[in-house]
Amino acid sequence: MKILVIEDDREAAQYLAKGLRESGHTVDLAGDGEEGYELAQAGNYDVLVVDRMLPKRDGLSVVMELRDNADPTPVLILSALGEVDDRVKGLRAGGDDYLAKPYAFSELVARVEALGRRRGTTEVETVLKVGDLELDRLAHRVQRGGTTIPVQPREFRLLEYLMRHAGQVVTRTMLLENVWDYHFDPQTNVIDVHMSRLRSKIDKGFATPLLHTVRGAGYMIREDEA
Amino acid sequence: MLKLLKSTAFRLSLIYLAVFAVFAGLLIAYLSWNTWVIFSRQLVDTIDAEVQGLAEQYRIGGVLRLIQVIDQRTGNPSSSLYLLEDPQGNRLTGNVASVPEDIWTAEDVSPVKYQRFNESAASRHEALVMVFKLPGGFRLLVGRDIEERRRLQDIVWRATLLAVVLMVVLGVGGGYYVSRRILARIDAVSATSREIMAGDLSQRMAQSGSDDEFDRLAGSLNTMLDRIERLMHGMKEVSDNIAHDLKTPLTRLRGRVEAALRAEPTEEGYREALETTIEESDRLIAVFNGLLMIARAEAGASGASFGGVELSDVARDVAELYEPVAEEAGMTLTVDAPATAIVHGNRELIGQAIANLVDNALKYGRLAETTEGGALTVTVRVVNDHAEIAVADHGPGIPAASRPKVVERFARLEESRSAPGAGLGLALVAAVARLHGGELRLEDNAPGLRAVLSLPVGAANGTAVQAAK
Numbered sequence: 001m002k003i004l005v006i007e008d009d010r011e012a013a014q015y016l017a018k019g020l021r022e023s024g025h026t027v028d029l030a031g032d033g034e035e036g037y038e039l040a041q042a043g044n045y046d047v048l049v050v051d052r053m054l055p056k057r058d059g060l061s062v063v064m065e066l067r068d069n070a071d072p073t074p075v076l077i078l079s080a081l082g083e084v085d086d087r088v089k090g091l092r093a094g095g096d097d098y099l100a101k102p103y104a105f106s107e108l109v110a111r112v113e114a115l116g117r118r119r120g121t122t123e124v125e126t127v128l129k130v131g132d133l134e135l136d137r138l139a140h141r142v143q144r145g146g147t148t149i150p151v152q153p154r155e156f157r158l159l160e161y162l163m164r165h166a167g168q169v170v171t172r173t174m175l176l177e178n179v180w181d182y183h184f185d186p187q188t189n190v191i192d193v194h195m196s197r198l199r200s201k202i203d204k205g206f207a208t209p210l211l212h213t214v215r216g217a218g219y220m221i222r223e224d225e226a
Numbered sequence: 227m228l229k230l231l232k233s234t235a236f237r238l239s240l241i242y243l244a245v246f247a248v249f250a251g252l253l254i255a256y257l258s259w260n261t262w263v264i265f266s267r268q269l270v271d272t273i274d275a276e277v278q279g280l281a282e283q284y285r286i287g288g289v290l291r292l293i294q295v296i297d298q299r300t301g302n303p304s305s306s307l308y309l310l311e312d313p314q315g316n317r318l319t320g321n322v323a324s325v326p327e328d329i330w331t332a333e334d335v336s337p338v339k340y341q342r343f344n345e346s347a348a349s350r351h352e353a354l355v356m357v358f359k360l361p362g363g364f365r366l367l368v369g370r371d372i373e374e375r376r377r378l379q380d381i382v383w384r385a386t387l388l389a390v391v392l393m394v395v396l397g398v399g400g401g402y403y404v405s406r407r408i409l410a411r412i413d414a415v416s417a418t419s420r421e422i423m424a425g426d427l428s429q430r431m432a433q434s435g436s437d438d439e440f441d442r443l444a445g446s447l448n449t450m451l452d453r454i455e456r457l458m459h460g461m462k463e464v465s466d467n468i469a470h471d472l473k474t475p476l477t478r479l480r481g482r483v484e485a486a487l488r489a490e491p492t493e494e495g496y497r498e499a500l501e502t503t504i505e506e507s508d509r510l511i512a513v514f515n516g517l518l519m520i521a522r523a524e525a526g527a528s529g530a531s532f533g534g535v536e537l538s539d540v541a542r543d544v545a546e547l548y549e550p551v552a553e554e555a556g557m558t559l560t561v562d563a564p565a566t567a568i569v570h571g572n573r574e575l576i577g578q579a580i581a582n583l584v585d586n587a588l589k590y591g592r593l594a595e596t597t598e599g600g601a602l603t604v605t606v607r608v609v610n611d612h613a614e615i616a617v618a619d620h621g622p623g624i625p626a627a628s629r630p631k632v633v634e635r636f637a638r639l640e641e642s643r644s645a646p647g648a649g650l651g652l653a654l655v656a657a658v659a660r661l662h663g664g665e666l667r668l669e670d671n672a673p674g675l676r677a678v679l680s681l682p683v684g685a686a687n688g689t690a691v692q693a694a695k
Binding site for chain 2: 084085102184190194197
């Protein structure tokens with residue numbers, strides 16, 4: 001993916017770019033709002049990572065102007081302001097996701113990749129498939145190898161989110177945000193417990209596990225190539 | 227005195243006084259002018275009638291009869307004036323000594339200065355007179371002394387003057403008194419605010435207890451000061467807490483890194499040191515976020531993210547989120563939320579508050595080794611105008627004496643030092659409750675703890691609640 005990082009802290013930007021390049025992406029850097037806006041307009045990027053407070057021009061206004069020009073490039077807003085109000089403002093300005101500083105690099109990569117992927121698949125498929133696992137969104141049915149697996153409504157949404165991001169790392173906070181619609185830190189390992197329940201339903205008794213734990217990052221659902 | 231002249235109240239009363247004086251002056255002028263006109267018309271009518279009467283006498287008995295009647299009339303003292311002259315200008319009869327010659331040519335009722343008998347030539351009196359020419363060259367002058375009218379005019383003038391003087395004296399005095407009173411109260415408020423600005427935040431505006439505008443102003447200022455004082459206190463508390471509770475783990479973190487650097491340089495050793503460093507800093511970040519969140523909640527949110535929140539839904543969501551954790555810990559978590567309870571608030575913050583309560587109940591509610599020790603319940607009830615979310619456990623509970631303490635930041639009871647956590651959970655719940663105009667109550671669940679988050683139904687902004695419906 002081609003990613004533009006607009007961040008004024010040089011060290012943080014370099015470290016971000018290095019990490020993203022190691023994950024196989026092309027990265028451009030911009031040090032202030034003006035430069036960032038110019039590049040974003042011209043560069044045809046897959047994802048923009050925009051810091052909220054920038055010299056010359058603040059990040060939210062850059063995003064707003066891009067959206068006014070009908071630029072649909074997904075934007076991840078980075079900010080030291082992580083309160084509920086700030087998040088709401090960031091998303092209202094046209095951001096697609098909001099990440100509060102300080103963040104774990106794995107969290108950022110997972111979110112950037114989720115945003116980049118979303119761009120490709122605008123139309124939502126009714127049946128999601130990963131290996132022999134099938135999720136029918138209309139019939140609200142989950143099947144693996146032809147056998148129907150009974151799931152709770154929340155488990156269904158959890159599985160749906162994972163399958164829509166099949167092959168991508170999904171972090172615990174992304175799950176909490178997208179499946180439960182809460183942004184706080186639940187302190188306890190609530191998500192892990194939900195995941196282990198889900199895992200016991202879809203992987204137990206099958207030869208190949210689909211739901212994988214990515215150490216230090218989160219979870220991923222994928223067909224095992226090995 | 228200069229200050230008094232500058233005071234708004236005094237200037238206002240002066241303006242009122244001026245307006246009132248002009249109005250009163252106009253009224254008096256109109257009245258006296260009218261009186262003057264009526265009085266004059268009456269005089270003219272009287273003179274006219276008398277002339278008619280005398281003319282009638284003349285027609286009946288000629289000049290002789292006229293002289294007789296005039297003599298008779300002038301016998302009694304009155305303000306009527308008569309003068310009858312022959313064609314040569316000799317006075318035949320009358321009570322007027324002399325009049326200016328040019329009056330005889332006047333056509334209508336005219337004012338004149340005349341001289342009375344047995345008075346010096348210098349003394350003149352004013353009168354209104356009418357001249358009537360008789361056949362044969364005789365001429366008759368009939369009039370009326372108008373001293374009376376003049377006296378009336380004088381009385382009116384003097385009364386007006388007195389009224390104006392009284393009005394000015396009373397107006398200025400009243401204005402002075404009122405502005406002195408208002409000034410005194412405003413001065414008291416200014417003096418108190420100066421003391422507060424100088425640093426004494428415990429000062430409060432004095433209230434007279436009359437519940438007038440000034441009392442209400444002082445009351446609002448005092449409420450504002452209470453809030454400021456609480457915020458200042460909270461800020462000081464936060465900085466104290468940061469000093470203590472963030473510096474300790476930072477020192478530990480630094481020590482660990484130093485130790486790793488001093489130790490035998492192996493990749494494994496470094497990796498382990500770095501991993502613990504990340505873990506430790508994540509914990510620090512979590513504490514920091516918690517503190518910021520509490521501070522923001524206490525400072526009062528902008529309200530931008532406030533809306534109608536259905537508490538039963540939030541309670542069910544949170545319980546559903548924690549239910550597997552409870553099960554794993556060998557506990558049960560049941561929700562009893564039949565009612566619809568909508569409050570005006572922030573769903574995220576309320577959700578986090580309930581999550582904190584449930585989290586606490588999961589951590590501390592199972593310490594008692596009883597059979598029913600593992601049963602947690604979340605209930606939502608509407609009591610009067612408050613919606614109450616209660617999270618109850620059957621654990622060891624919190625002794626009544628320690629309850630106020632556990633709500634403070636970083637407060638951790640000795641009994642629970644070993645359990646994980648930074649001691650910010652309940653402090654955040656309390657801050658969220660205050661932000662929504664509600665409260666957090668810790669009650670005895672006999673045995674166990676019952677934490678009640680009580681929020682006013684549809685508070686702060688009724689329209690938002692209606693919009694949510």
